[in-house]
Amino acid sequence: MQTENIPLNFVPPRQKKNGAEASTRGTGRWSTEAVLELVEMPFMALLAKAHAVHAEHFDENAVQRSTLLSIKTGGCSEDCGYCSQSARYDTNLEREALLSTDDVIAAAKAAKAAGSSRFCMGAAWRGPKDKDLDKVVDMVQEVKALGLETCVTLGMLKPGQAERLRDAGLDYYNHNLDTDAEFYGEVISTHTHEDRLDTLDQVRQAGIHVCSGGIVGMGENRKNRAALIAQLANLDPVPDSVPINNLVPIPGTPMAGVDPVDGIEFVRMIAAARITMPTSWVRLSAGRQEMSDELQALCFFAGANSIFYGEQLLTTGNPDTSRDQKLFATLGLKGV
Numbered sequence: 001m002q003t004e005n006i007p008l009n010f011v012p013p014r015q016k017k018n019g020a021e022a023s024t025r026g027t028g029r030w031s032t033e034a035v036l037e038l039v040e041m042p043f044m045a046l047l048a049k050a051h052a053v054h055a056e057h058f059d060e061n062a063v064q065r066s067t068l069l070s071i072k073t074g075g076c077s078e079d080c081g082y083c084s085q086s087a088r089y090d091t092n093l094e095r096e097a098l099l100s101t102d103d104v105i106a107a108a109k110a111a112k113a114a115g116s117s118r119f120c121m122g123a124a125w126r127g128p129k130d131k132d133l134d135k136v137v138d139m140v141q142e143v144k145a146l147g148l149e150t151c152v153t154l155g156m157l158k159p160g161q162a163e164r165l166r167d168a169g170l171d172y173y174n175h176n177l178d179t180d181a182e183f184y185g186e187v188i189s190t191h192t193h194e195d196r197l198d199t200l201d202q203v204r205q206a207g208i209h210v211c212s213g214g215i216v217g218m219g220e221n222r223k224n225r226a227a228l229i230a231q232l233a234n235l236d237p238v239p240d241s242v243p244i245n246n247l248v249p250i251p252g253t254p255m256a257g258v259d260p261v262d263g264i265e266f267v268r269m270i271a272a273a274r275i276t277m278p279t280s281w282v283r284l285s286a287g288r289q290e291m292s293d294e295l296q297a298l299c300f301f302a303g304a305n306s307i308f309y310g311e312q313l314l315t316t317g318n319p320d321t322s323r324d325q326k327l328f329a330t331l332g333l334k335g336v
Contacts, residue, residue, distance in 0.1 A: 029233065029234055030229075030230045030233045030234055030276050031230060032180075032223065032226050032227040032230045033226075034230070035226040035227075035229045035230045035233070035272055035276060036222065036223060036226040038226075038271075038272050038275055038276070039222060039225070039226055039229075039268045039269070039271075039272050040222075043264060043267075043268070046268060046271050046272075046302075047267075047271060047298070047301060047302055049271070049275060050270070050271035050272075050274045050275050050301075050302045050303045051301055051302065051303065053274055053275050053278045053303065054274050054278075054302075054303040054305065056278070057278050057279050058305055059336075061331075061332055061333050061334060062305065062333070062334055062335075062336045063300065063304075063305050063306060063307060063328070063333050063334070063335060063336065064117060064118065064281055064283075064305060064306040064307075064335075064336050065115055065116045065117060065118075065306075065307060065308075065309035065335045065336070066116055066117070066118040066119070066120055066151070066283070066306065066307070066308055066309060067107075067108075067111035067114070067116040067118070067119055067120065067308065067309055068120040068121075068122060068308050069099075069104065069107050069108075069111075069119070069120070069121055069122070070096075070122050070123075070124070071098060071099045071104060071121045071122065071123050071136070071139065072096065072097065072098040072099070072123035072124055072125065072132075073085065073093065073094070073095060073096040073124055074093045074094065074095035074096065074124055075095045075124060076124040076125060076126065076155075077126050077190065078126050078155075078188065078190045078191065079188060079189055079190045080178070080187065080188050081186075081187050081188065081218070081253060081254040081255045082187065082215060082218055082247055082249075082250070082253060082255045083250070083253065084250040084252070084253060085124040086253070089252045089253050089254075090252045091250055091251065091252035091253060092251075092252065098123065098132060098135060101135065101138050101139050101142055104121065104139045104142070104143065105139075105142050105143065105146070107119075108142075108143045108146055108148060109146060111148070111309075112146055112147070112148055114309065114321050115309065115321075115335050116148070116309050117148065117149060117335075117336060118148060118149035118150070118151055118171070118172070119143050119146075119148045119149070119150060119151070120150075120151040120152070120153065120172075120174065120308075121136070121139060121140075121143075121150075121151070121152045121153075122152070122153040122154075122174075123136070123152075123153070123154050123155070125154055125155045126155050126156060126190075126191070127154065127155040127156040127157060127158060127161075128154045128155065128157070128161065130161075133154075133161055133164060133165075136152060136154065136165075137164060137165065137168040140152065140165065140168040140169060140170050141168050141169060144168075144169040144170075144171075149171045149172065150169065150170050150171050150172070151170070151171060151172035151173070151174055151211060151241075152165065152170060152172075152173060152174070153173070153174035153175065153211075154173075155175075155199075156175075156191065156195055156196070156198070156199045157173075157199050157202050157203070159202070161202075162202040162203050162205070162206035162208060163206050165206070165208060166206045166207055166208050170208055171208070171209055172208065172209045172210070172211045172240065172241060173203040173208045173209070173210060173211065174211040174212065174241075174243070175196055175199045175200055175203065175210075175211075175212055176196075176212055176213050176214055176215070176243065176245075177193065177196055177197075177212055177213070177214055177228060177231060177232065178196075178214050178215050178218075179214055179215065179218060179220055179224060179225075179228055180220070180224045180225075180227035180228040180231060181193045181227070181231070182224060182227065183218075183219075183220045183224040186218075186219065186220075187218055187255075200212060200235065204237075209240040209241070210235070210239045210240060210241075211239060211240065211241035211242075211243065212232060212235070212239040212241075212242065212243075213232065213239070213241075213242045213243035213244050213245065213273075213283065213285065214228045214229075214232070214243075214244065214245065215245040215246075215247055215286075216244065216245065216246050216247065216261050216265075216266055216269050217246055217247035217258065217260050217261040217266075217287075218247050218255055218258060219255070219258045219259075222265070225269055226272070229269065229272045229273055229276055230276070232273070232276075232277065233273075233276035233277050238277045238279070238280055239277070239280055240280060240281065241280060241281045241283060241306065242273055242277055242280045242281065242282050242283065243283040243285035243286075243306075244266075244269055244270055244273055244282065244283065244284065244285055244304070245285040245286040245287060246260075246261065246266055246285075246286060246287025246288075246290070246291070247260070247261075247286075247287065248286055248287050248289075248290070263291070263292075263295045263298075266295075266299070267295070267298045267299055267302050270282060270284070270299045270302040270303055270304050271302040271303060273303065274302060274303025274304075275303075281305060281306040282303050282304050282305060282306065283304065283306035283307065283308070284296065284299050284300070284304040284306070284307050285307075285308060286308075288307065288308070293327050293330070296327065297327075297331055300331065300333065307324070309321060309324060309335075
């Protein structure tokens with residue numbers, strides 16, 4: 001191997017363990033310290049490195065567009081400190097029962113007409129009950145029949161549920177790690193970091209593409225953020241899609257008053273994700289409505305090549321399609 005081709009801060013892989021634990025627990029290619037060194041590079045050098053990696057693996061002017069629909073809103077039993085949908089917090093969110101398949105199909109058709117290629121459905125559950133999963137399976141099949149890629153985020157899965165979603169034709173399952181294992185307890189107490197990894201194991205073993213990322217700006221430090229990127233990059237194989245969210249503080253949640261991370265720091269996280277996961281779709285996710293066009297352009301240059309498209313995410317706002325179309329035209333980007 002020529003030394004000039006070895007990635008900055010490369011760490012030799014650990015030997016995989018036998019058994020299921022090794023399936024998505026990681027290769028050990030990236031250490032937290034190695035990612036931290038990346039993040040702390042001079043900003044222009046970091047951008048140049050990330051952009052070079054991005055251009056090597058993707059069309060640098062192409063951005064994948066997904067639409068996200070909340071199919072069941074509010075009333076969640078979990079205590080995720082950032083989330084408006086937890087039943088434990090007074091966020092003035094109106095609870096809504098599981099949508100009908102007809103309503104979901106109408107939204108999917110509108111998303112496809114607007115230019116989205118992937119339709120994501122999210123439900124505020126700790127995990128789906130089998131009777132609810134029956135309805136979600138129908139939704140996945142109907143959306144898939146429209147010619148859209150399908151994704152769901154339903155919480156933690158029980159044995160056999162991932163296989164049912166696979167058999168329905170599901171392309172992606174989203175289950176974010178949110179933050180690193182060390183900081184996780186400051187965000188959530190009703191389930192563990194390991195619980196999330198267990199669900200990712202089930203998804204991967206069922207043959208469904210994994211979508212997993214995290215949230216920046218919850219009060220964590222830079223080392224926590226580097227550890228999150230390292231863990232995502234060490235999943236084996238790496239997530240096919242990596243959403244990087246910038247916290248949108250929700251009044252009534254424990255994180256309503258957390259100081260935001262500055263834009264340059266957020267771009268550093270996008271760049272680190274791109275360098276450590278060169279073949280993954282890196283999604284510029286929640287928090288985009290609060291970003292200037294210039295900050296979004298830096299994120300795209302640093303390797304973000306996917307967005308949520310449409311005026312609404314699960315319960316938070318998102319730039320409207322006309323603003324995104326104008327930004328794409330200004331930057332010479334094309335939707336895929």
